[in-house]
Amino acid sequence: QVHLQESGPGLVKPSGTLSLTCAVSGGSISGNWWSWVRQTPGKGLEWIGEVYRSGSTNYNPAFQSRVTMTLDTSKYEISLKLTSVTAADTAVYYCARTYYYDASGYKNLDSWGQGTLVIVSS
Amino acid sequence: DIQMTQSPSSLSASVGDRVTITCRASQDIRSHLAWFQQRPGKAPKSLIYAASRLQSGVPSQFSGGGSGTNFTLTINNLQPEDFATYFCQQHNAYPYTFGGGTKVDIK
Numbered sequence: 001q002v003h004l005q006e007s008g009p010g011l012v013k014p015s016g017t018l019s020l021t022c023a024v025s026g027g028s029i030s031g032n033w034w035s036w037v038r039q040t041p042g043k044g045l046e047w048i049g050e051v052y053r054s055g056s057t058n059y060n061p062a063f064q065s066r067v068t069m070t071l072d073t074s075k076y077e078i079s080l081k082l083t084s085v086t087a088a089d090t091a092v093y094y095c096a097r098t099y100y101y102d103a104s105g106y107k108n109l110d111s112w113g114q115g116t117l118v119i120v121s122s
Numbered sequence: 123d124i125q126m127t128q129s130p131s132s133l134s135a136s137v138g139d140r141v142t143i144t145c146r147a148s149q150d151i152r153s154h155l156a157w158f159q160q161r162p163g164k165a166p167k168s169l170i171y172a173a174s175r176l177q178s179g180v181p182s183q184f185s186g187g188g189s190g191t192n193f194t195l196t197i198n199n200l201q202p203e204d205f206a207t208y209f210c211q212q213h214n215a216y217p218y219t220f221g222g223g224t225k226v227d228i229k
Contacts, residue, residue, distance in 0.1 A: 035218075045166070045209060045220035060217035094165055101171065107213050108156050108171035115165050 002027030004095050004113035012089075012120050018082040022095030022113055025076065029053065033098035034071060034078045035109060038091040046091075050098050051078060085120045092117050124148050124212050128221035134229040139200045143224045145193040145210035154214035157186055157195045160223075161206045169208075170195065200226075 008020035022034070036048040049059035051069035059067050068081040078095055093116055096109040125148035135141050145155065153173040158166035168177040170186035173193055183198045197204055205228055210221040 044222050045211070047211075047218040047220070049217075058216055062217070101175075104172075106154065106172040106175075108168055108177070109158075109166075109211070110168045110171070110177060112165040112167070 002097055002111045004097070004111060006093060006095055006113045006116040008116060008118070010117055010119060012085055012118060013122055014086055014120055016085055016120075018080070018085050018089060018093075018118055018120070020080045020093055020095075020116065020118070022078040022080075023076060024078065027097075027111075029071065029073055029076050029078075033058075033100070033107075034069075035096045035098050036069065036078075036080045037094045037096055037109070037112075038089075039094070039115070040091040048080070048082075087120050090118065090120045123217055124151060124215055124219050126210055126212055126219050126221040128208075128210060128224050130224060131222065132225040132227065134227055135200055136229045137200055137202060140196065140198050141200060141226060142197075143195045143208055143210075143226075145188075145195070145221050147191045147193075147212055147214075150190050151212045151214035153189045154212055155186075155188070155193050156211045156213065157184075158209045158211065159204075159206050160209065161203075166209060197226075202228075 003026045005023045030053045033050045035050040051057045066083045095113045097111040099110040100107045127146045155173045157170040160166045174186045185196045207223045207225045
């Protein structure tokens with residue numbers, strides 16, 4: 001069972017950059033896509049995007065201009081950077097594995113980290 | 123973006139009840155739908171993928187159905203630990219999108 005653990009500053013100033021890391025253990029970081037999802041009381045769950053070991057990414061257009069996701073296979077870490085943050089980016093941020101089951105293309109966010117709360121405030 | 127609409131937004135039930143939650147997609151997503159359970163203060167937990175396939179380790183009291191635009195999650199013999207919020211999510215097209223959630227609480 002893969003284990004994911006998010007970490008990073010819990011408080012970010014408006015117009016600053018939100019930077020989070022997700023440590024992966026108990027499974028291979030290569031060969032999988034890794035997603036970031038956030039949750040707010042107002043908008044619910046929002047998929048931010050996903051990253052693969054090759055550096056390939058798929059981003060939600062709502063975040064496209066502000067987001068960067070990378071994967072470090074040597075450190076077994078996934079990172080998220082979100083620039084120009086506002087109060088609307090205050091949320092619990094989760095990393096999750098996007099698991100592909102077979103050639104049919106079925107996939108699922110099958111393993112999640114516990115989440116980390118990030119507050120955007122001066 | 124594909125909009126996912128869940129109903130009801132909340133329901134009250136008793137231990138031992140059978141409950142059904144509905145999720146509707148704004149366009150055809152074939153069977154590319156997943157269901158998650160979230161308890162307060164916890165991360166979402168995968169229950170169902172591919173609309174009807176049970177995630178490993180999830181009890182068989184949970185079942186999913188549907189295809190195209192209409193989907194259901196059924197929980198048989200509701201247990202105390204099943205009182206939680208349930209979300210659907212489509213992964214047929216980017217960006218992946220989630221339903222607004224259905225909160226199941228104790229009657």
